[in-house]
Amino acid sequence: xxxxxxxxxxxxxxxxxxxxxxxxxxxxxxxxxxxxxxxxxxxxxxxxxxxxxxxxxxxxxxxxxxxxxxxxxxxxxxxxxxxxxxxxxxxxxxxxxxxxxxxxxxxxxxxxxxxxxxxxxxxxxxxxxxxxxxxxxxxxxxxxxxxxxxxxxxxxxx
Numbered sequence: 001x002x003x004x005x006x007x008x009x010x011x012x013x014x015x016x017x018x019x020x021x022x023x024x025x026x027x028x029x030x031x032x033x034x035x036x037x038x039x040x041x042x043x044x045x046x047x048x049x050x051x052x053x054x055x056x057x058x059x060x061x062x063x064x065x066x067x068x069x070x071x072x073x074x075x076x077x078x079x080x081x082x083x084x085x086x087x088x089x090x091x092x093x094x095x096x097x098x099x100x101x102x103x104x105x106x107x108x109x110x111x112x113x114x115x116x117x118x119x120x121x122x123x124x125x126x127x128x129x130x131x132x133x134x135x136x137x138x139x140x141x142x143x144x145x146x147x148x149x150x151x152x153x154x155x156x157x158x
Contacts, residue, residue, distance in 0.1 A: 015082050016042075026093060034093040037151050045085045045142030049078050049135065060126065077127045077135030083114035084139025092147055114139070 019042050023035050058075035087110035091103045098106070118136060121127045127135075 022090070029097075031093060031097065034096075037146055038089055038093050040150055041085060041089045041143035041146040044146055045081055045139055046078070048138050048142060049076055049081045052076055052134075052138075053078070058131070074127055075131045075134065076138055077118070077121055077132045079121055080114070080118045080127070080132045080135030081139035081142070083110075083117040084136045085143050087111045087114045088140060088143040089147075092143070 019038075023038055026032065026035050026038065052075060053073035056073070056075045058073055060072065060074045087107065090110055091107040094106060095103050114136070118132045121132055122129065
């Protein structure tokens, strides 16, 4: 329950600060070619989540175990999307510097993290399974589409 409460306290601002720090570290360690794909993946994924929240306007669950801002929307789960996004994009950005085994370990640990984050949202009754599943799907599809379609373009530009 403590983990779930901790995850609940993480806001989009916290996430974006951590993402900016990671992009800075990538730049500083000589992986600057990975930064545009990383930033584009975050922008695309969180953009889709934000638009769906605005368009669908699904209210939060009334039986949630934590007090939530009533103006925030529930569909899709931004926490699930963000954690899945990180589980995909971080191993990708490290794939040219780490061994295949280390990339796999990193991906596995981050995937477990995404599952735990999603489970915490269910534990706190903040989201339904469907809202979490859609968030996970967006969080997986966003970076994969950016990697597949944008990497050739962005690498040529930078």
